Amino acid sequence: MLLIKNGKVLTMAGITYEKGCILVEDGKIKEIGESIVETENMEIIDAKGGWVMPGIIEAHCHIGIMEEDKGFEGNDTNEMTDPVTPQLRAIDAINPMDTAFNDAVEGGVTSVMTGPGSANVVGGQFVFMKTKGKSIDDMIVKEPAAMKIAFGENPKRVYSGKGKMPATRMATAALLRETLTKAAQYKEKKEKALAKGEDFTEDFKQEAWLPVLNQEIPLKAHAHRSDDILTAIRIGKEFNLHMTLDHCSEGHFIPEYVAASSYPAIIGPTLTRRSKIEVQNKTFKTPGIVHKAGTLVALTTDHPVIPVQYLSKCAGLAAKEGLGIEEGLKAITINAATICGVADRVGSLEVGKDADIAIFSGNPMEIFTDTLYTIIDGQIVYKA
Template sequence: MRKALFSAAAAAALAFTATAAAHAETVAITNARILTAGPAGEIASGTVVFKDGKIVAVGAKLAPPADAKVIDAHGGVVAPGFFATGSLLGAVEVGSLGNDLSVNNPEIGASFDIQYGLNPGSVQFPVARLGGLTSAVVLPIPAGRRGGDADEEDDDDASQYTAGPSDTGSKSHALFSGQGAVITLNVGDAILTRPKVAMVAPFGAGGATIAGGARGAEFVALKEAFADVRDYMKNKAAYDRAGYRGLALSKGDLEALIPVLEGKMPLVAVVKRASDIRQVLAFARDEHIKVILDGAQEAWMVAPEIAKAGVPVLLNPLDDRPESYEELAATMDNAGRLSAAGVTVALEATGGSSREREMRYGAGNAVSHGMAYDAALKAITINPAKIFGVADRTGSLEPGKDADLVVWTGDPFEPLSQATAVFIHGQAQPMTSRQLELRDRYKDLGRPLPPGYVHP
């Protein structure tokens, strides 16, 4: 991987210029190695031009418009803003204090919609932006899983999956964890890019525990739930006047599952083991629904089947420990093997909401374990955009798309490279965070300290 290093003065000057450029009508970033993640591929040295928040031109021999505000990248790298897929951003601040990604309510399962609990003022957003993240796919987590941060959420003890506050009656609501959303990480309140992008459901040991203890029980329960939804779709009037048979799911959950059965909303299947993945693929085929595999630690073992089904996979590229019997074959080669087999792969965020800025490190690790560089870039840019239905707006540097891009001092997968400017919808974002502000406040101990720090 090639690196181009700025001097500190040059980086500071670029950051200042980028901030000022937010108010210009037209902006041109020149003298940059451009990673488009699109049909143009990599441009060794070129220019990106955007106007009114949209990219208007990308090319190698491209003269900036006469009225453009020019930012000289000094041989650095321009890349699309990265996606944090399977993210906690906007829904978790401190995992031990709870989250807005799960619910235990016998009336709310599939109808749970995370868009209403997202916090645009999260202190985690600035930290994520400094890691090159401009978008996030925020997905619910299964009911009963403890905490809210990834170090807790990723605990694979199936006993954490529960059906809700009661052990009596139907548990069908807990078969579905709710609906996710795509958000942008810009400053301001307007962060929702697209709501209701997918329905989430746990499979394997987690789904089995919810359904009563066995994997087979979950598939029976899911088939019954989908049959109820189909009956409800045909008999809404009778249902509304209480003239139809009782259904296990609430009306809200029934309504929420209609887009899944109509093929308008994919089902994100949280699954690990190769045999469970095969069952999910067969289930999706039988029910005629779109499915996305999430986790999929043993997916490499069934890569040809996944590719043939045209099913995308969300995975953590650092998963390589057999932390349960469901992932004995986990390996850091997973992403590379799947990509080589023709599977569309999106890399997931890992380490909790405060560490999602490390997404680029995960992509670099995937490359070091066999994934092609361009494939890894697409796995954190255009692939999640395609999977969750926003590729017409973002995910690659192409004319007509939102100007969501980042200027780097060097290869963004190299840990020493730094983001010097971040644009979302063409607007320059602040290049600071709470952590940096605290660093700057206390690195000079000669300054007057707050009263609580002053010894009598």
């Protein structure tokens, strides 16, 4: 058993203990309170007034699938040979030995949503996973966790250069509608055949759509510009699907429409240059504006666009520009977990949840704050 004591415990579940304790057993949180009796068989961490929080969560990135400093050999992010590839699975390309996972752990980041990039209209399946381990199979929390789709510049730039669809935003939307229509028809045909006890030949590519159509996982929609955000919402509603609005860089122009959609927003990366036309209006004010309109907000580094260990600092800048300290912390913990569909396991410090805990010298959103300990599934994986 592991006992953490003398910390400012921010549970992110509505309770903060100015001087609290957490007891961990078998990888889960067993007890939280102002005082817990110590026994001889406990390993003790004295937080000495440090901030004890849920491990930080990155809700959209490409860690492990776009490795650092390896060029082509380490980049398996985009299969740029077909604009529609729902059958691709991130788990088959993620390298747990990517050095960025060590950086994540040192930054207090204990879990991530990672997967394909935005070159394709449909990129494939994301996975939600822990940030420490030797085998992806042991690190998985949820798989598949989302289906990546993309609007805007990237698909049209990639495929116009190949002389094929999509070369316009119209074609991107049309391809997605056509794909979803065929997937829905496949689902209906399969269900009818199975109900009648008839033989049915499964289509590997179409099978990947079933968790989306059954609303088990969301479409993960890459959309920066306001018109692209609205197109994503339009198509999501047409097919009655769950969706997350990823990047949402111009969400501050249309906050009422984003809120009315009921789709959550994963905003960023913002701490980087304006490298494309569609991010010309990005600002750290966006999270606060979108949140105040009524949308559930998380933040992203889009690693490796911004190194994943700086997610908490991005939250600090968003907090400064209107999101506020409490919502800034939620955006990288419980909100991120809720949006990623894993709040039953991570995102807050509650009895029964995974013991994914980060201990900081102070507020992790402040630049001079150090990570003191990172704990994943009850195991200390980083110590300053």
